[in-house]
Every structure is written in C-alpha cells, then in structure tokens.
Amino acid sequence: MMTIPREKIDENLRRVRERIAAACDRAGRSPNDVRIIAVTKSVDLESVLGVIDAGVQDLGESRVQQLVDRAADVAAALQYRRPGDQGGIPIQWHMIGALQRNKVRPILDVRPVIHSIDSLRLAEEINTRAERNGQAVPVLLEVNCSAEEQKHGVAVGAAIHLAELLGTLKHLRLIGLMTMAQQTENMEETRPVFARLRELFEEMRGERVGGEIFRHLSMGMSQDYPVAVEEGATMVRVGSALFE
Numbered sequence: 001m002m003t004i005p006r007e008k009i010d011e012n013l014r015r016v017r018e019r020i021a022a023a024c025d026r027a028g029r030s031p032n033d034v035r036i037i038a039v040t041k042s043v044d045l046e047s048v049l050g051v052i053d054a055g056v057q058d059l060g061e062s063r064v065q066q067l068v069d070r071a072a073d074v075a076a077a078l079q080y081r082r083p084g085d086q087g088g089i090p091i092q093w094h095m096i097g098a099l100q101r102n103k104v105r106p107i108l109d110v111r112p113v114i115h116s117i118d119s120l121r122l123a124e125e126i127n128t129r130a131e132r133n134g135q136a137v138p139v140l141l142e143v144n145c146s147a148e149e150q151k152h153g154v155a156v157g158a159a160i161h162l163a164e165l166l167g168t169l170k171h172l173r174l175i176g177l178m179t180m181a182q183q184t185e186n187m188e189e190t191r192p193v194f195a196r197l198r199e200l201f202e203e204m205r206g207e208r209v210g211g212e213i214f215r216h217l218s219m220g221m222s223q224d225y226p227v228a229v230e231e232g233a234t235m236v237r238v239g240s241a242l243f244e
C-alpha cells in the first residue's frame with residue numbers, strides 16, 4: 001500500500017475543497033453542507049493518519065475486513081499519540097462497498113454509516129444485529145441510477161417501496177440515498193445519474209419517506225465530485241484525488 005507524503009495530502013485536500021466550494025458557488029449551495037469522506041482503501045495507515053491530521057474526520061472503506069482492521073489501527077494510533085484521551089478526534093467510518101449479510105456482525109462494532117443497503121434481507125439482518133447491540137445504525141439506500149449495467153443498488157422503480165420498508169425497521173436510521181456513476185473520462189456524462197438520484201430523493205421527501213433525518217445524497221467520487229455537488233451531493237466519497 002502506498003504512503004502519501006503529508007504535504008501532498010494537504011495540497012490535494014486544499015484542491016478538493018476549492019473545487020467543492022466552486023461547485024457550491026455555481027449551484028447556490030453552502031460548502032458546509034458537503035462532507036468529504038476520504039476513501040482510504042488504497043493507502044497505508046500513515047497516510048490515513050495524515051488525512052486525519054489534515055482535518056478530515058469521515059473515512060470510508062469498501063471491504064468489511066479492511067474497515068474493521070483500519071478502525072482498530074486508527075483508534076490505537078490516535079490513542080497512542082494522545083494517551084488517556086480515548087483517541088481524542090471523533091472519527092466516523094463509512095462502509096461504502098457491497099456488504100454481505102454474513103459480514104454484518106463484525107462491522108457494527110465500528111458504528112459505521114452504511115451506504116450500501118440494496119435489499120430488505122440485508123437491512124433486516126442489520127436491524128436484528130443492531131437490536132441485540134442496542135444500536136441505531138445510520139444507513140443509505142444504494143440506488144442504481146445509471147442506464148448501463150451496474151452490479152449493485154436497487155432499481156430506481158423499486159427504491160421508494162424499499163425505503164418505506166426500511167422505515168419500519170426500528171434499529172435502522174435511513175439518512176439518505178447513495179449512487180455510483182459509471183466510470184468515465186468526461187464527468188459531464190455522470191450528471192444525469194446524479195440528477196436522477198436527486199429527483200428520486202425529492203420524490204421520496206414529497207411522499208414523506210424517512211422524515212427529518214432523511215437528508216443525504218452520497219454521490220460523487222474523484223472523477224466526478226464537482227458535478228455531483230452541483231447536483232446536490234451532501235457526501236462525496238473521494239479516494240485517489242486525495243491520495244495521488
């Protein structure tokens with residue numbers, strides 16, 4: 001795994017923040033409404049600590065085991081640097097990759113936000129485990145908004161119904177929707193995908209799905225986060241733009 005020099009991370013983060021601010025300007029939004037989730041899957045612990053030092057407290061991983069290991073390593077490292085301080089800096093982990101039902105149990109200990117709910121069975125498994133732990137788990141419903149074949153996410157046409165069912169699970173907190181766009185060199189091509197998620201979100205709000213806490217759109221990666229922010233993203237999941 002790569003180690004990215006701290007100065008490089010600072011410079012990259014500054015640039016990401018500038019581009020988010022510019023996109024917010026164009027869209028008449030506040031940059032305070034956009035959270036940067038640093039996706040740490042391709043870098044080493046030192047680089048993760050670097051991005052935390054640079055001021056990012058939301059971290060994302062796409063695999064269960066790496067999320068669990070990472071969370072433990074980061075907590076131990078922060079604790080070591082600030083003895084007696086329980087780690088000091090509050091880190092919020094985000095599970096952004098596909099989640100299998102038999103992997104739910106280990107990740108709940110990390111108290112992550114789970115972005116990848118795409119079936120009722122998965123949601124029910126999380127709900128059952130969370131109930132045993134006395135937890136309320138923040139989740140996003142992953143929707144497949146792109147025309148081309150995507151592996152993950154519920155179809156747009158099935159999303160409202162599933163969201164309503166999630167609303168009945170007492171130990172889940174449906175806080176928003178997530179989507180992934182197709183890979184492309186030209187970020188403008190992803191705009192219809194993000195606009196579609198935004199429309200679906202507004203339709204759900206119109207039908208009173210989710211209530212007050214249902215207010216997040218997790219969309220946009222390194223290739224396309226400025227367009228996602230223009231279309232209403234409140235969480236961008238950025239890896240390579242920070243760590244290259």
Ligand SMILES: *Cc1c(COP(=O)(O)O)cnc(C)c1O
Pocket residue numbers: 039041062096097180221222223237238239240241
């Ligand atoms: C890896 C990953 C990202 C970040 O991708 P970059 O292109 O490195 O920004 C975002 N979302 C998901 C679901 C990912 O797996």
